[in-house]
Amino acid sequence: AEQFLTIHGEKFAVVSVLLLLLNMITEYCQIINDLPMLVTDILGKLVDMLKFFNARTCQLVLGAGAVEVVGLKTITTRHLTLVLRCLQAVMLLIPDIKTHFRKRLTPKKCVLLLQFDQAQEDIGSHCREINHKIITIMDELITKLLAKWEVKSPTPSQCFKTITKQLLKLHEALDDLVPPDHLQALFLGIEQNFKTCLKSHLNKLNITNNGSTEHGIVNSELTHMKGSVGSLDHITAFGSSLFDIWSVNR
Numbered sequence: 001a002e003q004f005l006t007i008h009g010e011k012f013a014v015v016s017v018l019l020l021l022l023n024m025i026t027e028y029c030q031i032i033n034d035l036p037m038l039v040t041d042i043l044g045k046l047v048d049m050l051k052f053f054n055a056r057t058c059q060l061v062l063g064a065g066a067v068e069v070v071g072l073k074t075i076t077t078r079h080l081t082l083v084l085r086c087l088q089a090v091m092l093l094i095p096d097i098k099t100h101f102r103k104r105l106t107p108k109k110c111v112l113l114l115q116f117d118q119a120q121e122d123i124g125s126h127c128r129e130i131n132h133k134i135i136t137i138m139d140e141l142i143t144k145l146l147a148k149w150e151v152k153s154p155t156p157s158q159c160f161k162t163i164t165k166q167l168l169k170l171h172e173a174l175d176d177l178v179p180p181d182h183l184q185a186l187f188l189g190i191e192q193n194f195k196t197c198l199k200s201h202l203n204k205l206n207i208t209n210n211g212s213t214e215h216g217i218v219n220s221e222l223t224h225m226k227g228s229v230g231s232l233d234h235i236t237a238f239g240s241s242l243f244d245i246w247s248v249n250r
Helices: 016-034 036-062 065-069 077-102 107-147 158-174 180-204 213-229 240-249
Strands: 003-007 010-014
Touching: 003 077, 010 016, 010 077, 016 036, 016 077, 036 077, 036 107, 077 107, 077 158, 107 158, 107 180, 158 180, 158 213, 180 240, 213 240
Parallel strands: none
Antiparallel strands: 003 010
């Protein structure tokens, strides 16, 4: 079971490497309390450590290095999200670390604090990449499935059953890891891309909202999806908004 950490009122599911990093950060901060003359040296080493943590996690997870290093079969969306939350926890702490060091620097040396800003910017960029990767994983799966989808009875088709199943699995994997607003944003992004892909496929098949049998089948597929995914906790995506696909044809 994951351990949870609360930072500034926000709950984080963490992995052991983050706890180790936080202990090291605490030790560095304690050193400059005890040996203030080392503040500039310690600041540089702490920034280097933050940058290394960010770069290494990027290599292991986004670069899939962990597949080789620790023998993981694949990097899952849950792995990605755990890393994302660890990095977000570090980002939340950087302003506190910066304040701690500012109090111990001479005014001329405060320019060194900009290194923390750069580290935070790099970590933020990495977080956005991970977020994009999670959405991309679902996009690629949906695109592949819809390419083979045939608009015919019975519904729901195997294609839509599989897409729905993957969306439910994603929600289950992430619901206890990310805040509701983050989960909502992720699913809205996935829904938007799903609708774009579906519209494109329907255009190729020349299916419109003209009351045809095919039109009814598509609506039936979407109704089943809405019933399964649209009622999930913390998200409004994949609800009635699914039927927006017809709006451009009116």
